[in-house]
Amino acid sequence: MRIAGIDVHLHWTFWLVPVCLVCNIFGFGEQVWFVTGVSLFLLLNLSFCVLLHELGHALVARRFGATTKDIIIAPFGGLARLTGMPKNPGQEFLISFAGPAVNLVIALLFAAGIIFAGGSLIPPSVFESLNQLPLILLWINLVLFLLNLIPAFPMDGGRMLRSILARRMSYLQATVIAGRVGQFTALFFSFYVALEQQFLLLPVGIFLFLSAQFELNRVRASEVNELERDSAEADSAER
Ligand SMILES: [Zn+2]
Numbered sequence: 001m002r003i004a005g006i007d008v009h010l011h012w013t014f015w016l017v018p019v020c021l022v023c024n025i026f027g028f029g030e031q032v033w034f035v036t037g038v039s040l041f042l043l044l045n046l047s048f049c050v051l052l053h054e055l056g057h058a059l060v061a062r063r064f065g066a067t068t069k070d071i072i073i074a075p076f077g078g079l080a081r082l083t084g085m086p087k088n089p090g091q092e093f094l095i096s097f098a099g100p101a102v103n104l105v106i107a108l109l110f111a112a113g114i115i116f117a118g119g120s121l122i123p124p125s126v127f128e129s130l131n132q133l134p135l136i137l138l139w140i141n142l143v144l145f146l147l148n149l150i151p152a153f154p155m156d157g158g159r160m161l162r163s164i165l166a167r168r169m170s171y172l173q174a175t176v177i178a179g180r181v182g183q184f185t186a187l188f189f190s191f192y193v194a195l196e197q198q199f200l201l202l203p204v205g206i207f208l209f210l211s212a213q214f215e216l217n218r219v220r221a222s223e224v225n226e227l228e229r230d231s232a233e234a235d236s237a238e239r
Contacts, residue, residue, distance in 0.1 A: 100149055175219040179212045
């Protein structure tokens with residue numbers, strides 16, 4: 001699928017969702033088709049909001065001269081693979097903020113519509129009818145907005161923090177500090193979910209911790225490459 005000239009792919013884990021739902025079928029008795037249908041329907045809506053979020057990053061990045069290799073949509077998140085990212089902190093901040101900003105705008109539009117129609121903004125505890133869809137999408141987008149502002153790589157908030165720090169220090173130093181903040185947040189999250197015995201969320205904490213380290217290693221490696229290239233250029237200039 002191509003949108004605005006950008007390839008959009010579904011990650012293979014996306015196809016695990018129908019499989020998991022089918023495995024769940026035995027647990028819901030008579031309500032099985034309703035629960036399965038509603039789950040799939042909400043997942044499709046969530047994925048569409050994630051796609052708009054990633055397009056937000058991609059289109060602002062394009063404005064600053066970066067290109068988007070592709071957009072990958074996974075069951076509960078997405079990734080816009082950007083190349084030629086500007087090393088300008090202000091532009092990096094705007095590219096990182098563009099994704100969450102899309103979710104905030106969607107949430108505000110739904111909130112305005114619901115208030116205009118005289119409805120309540122309190123989140124529903126169970127999905128009962130399609131009429132609740134705008135309210136659910138409002139809350140999904142609000143949660144996507146807030147989650148992405150958490151200053152932890154690979155959340156957008158981690159990149160925003162780095163671009164703020166990079167105004168006062170080197171890009172590498174800013175990445176180190178933002179990475180450590182991200183890892184601290186991931187550790188705190190992991191301890192919290194372990195204490196609450198929410199062990200299914202533990203892999204999320206570990207994933208966040210490792211992602212911060214991965215980003216740090218990536219930036220370190222590219223800085224070393226640049227230094228080597230600079231010194232090679234200096235060598236050839238001397239000759
Ligand atoms: Zn994002």
